[in-house]
Amino acid sequence: MRYFGMPLSRSSIKNAAQARAQLLEAQDRFIASWGRMGSVWGISRTMAEVHALLYITGAPMCTDEIMERLGVSRGNVSMSVRSLLEWGVIEKVRHPGDRKEYFQAEQDVWSMLRAIARERIKREVDPLLDALDEIGELAPEVEGQSQEEIRELHKRLDEIRDGFGLITTLAHKFAGPRGAGLQTAAKLLAKAPVGRKKTHASKRSRKGGAS
Amino acid sequence: MRYFGMPLSRSSIKNAAQARAQLLEAQDRFIASWGRMGSVWGISRTMAEVHALLYITGAPMCTDEIMERLGVSRGNVSMSVRSLLEWGVIEKVRHPGDRKEYFQAEQDVWSMLRAIARERIKREVDPLLDALDEIGELAPEVEGQSQEEIRELHKRLDEIRDGFGLITTLAHKFAGPRGAGLQTAAKLLAKAPVGRKKTHASKRSRKGGAS
DNA sequence: CTCGATTTTCAGATTTTACTGAAAACTACT
């Protein structure tokens, strides 16, 4: 992904070519940002970029279009697309009379966020809880014997398990099929705002006309 | 970290040495699991392992003890410890009459989870929101002109921002200084359980006697 | 079934990230 760095003056009369360039640059930047997030989350940059591209354009795209736009290899696109399908954040669409497969991103942000949350819990939390159960059995507490250290170990393991267990329960409510309800609950809970340092929460004020 | 793989029969009479070996193995396994999580989160395995070691033992430890137990270099421990201090999940403790620095993990799981959440939002969400604001300005919507694609772009950017904005607000309530209150709210919300496939939620039933 | 178009796979190359170890910096004490 390369940028078109020409200085597009904000105040000049806007012609179609300029608007197009601006659109592409904005898309590229979104793709780059989402890709960077991907690395922070432990998924590959390309996978996140492919998703970003499909989301931000909204269009179904085939492998070659994706390769071209992101400048990555066919194999890389193939693997990224497969993972995204597993995450459930994109889907295949077929054009009749065309053998190519096209891919389109889930367009509803809340469905998308739920899918991401679901997958991250599966990767980040569930394995830990499984491990905690096993570990507890490695050093059994034996009645009568006062093994202070082993009692401490179990206490700590239990506390961690309780913490993540609660998080998982909440997240499943959010991410499960009935998760849409949580969106509402979340909005209610969010009543009294807390706010980030650099007041972003609502810098743009809905003029885009989102649903 | 190496494992002591001797087959410690569950049913045999337990002597002190065996109990010790079991304790160490259980600790090592916890350290390994937490370390693996660390990679999934995009922090270094060693950093997570150091934290796991300090948490699971509960003891203040100095650089040399950590190096020895985890089998990593001095420099690595130094850097990991610094990051953990920045995250706010461990603290320095000094023993009078001893020039070494000792480190001890935050022992309250909820404080720890809040610190982790705070740091992850800072790394994962805030930069994205910053970027979204900038990107919107790259391709301004101009009154009158019907630039359908640019309107679409803004709509999608706004939807993402709203989604993450809400998540951030909720998370700040959870992770902020007043976050302890959320623990209670969370428990309430969690009333009707959802449950994971392999029923872990409460396999061990509080006999460890957590606070 | 055959053929050309398309997708998948994976060994090896590349890039990114993490780690080591020793030198430099720091610190508390004399």
Add this chain to the structure above:
DNA sequence: AGTAGTTTTCAGTAAAATCTGAAAATCGAG
């Protein structure tokens, strides 16, 4: 100021993750 114990830094190295490209597999139409 001198010194010994301790921590930090960072250039170089090692390990891990990611990506490429071409061969193999798959697919759909005829």
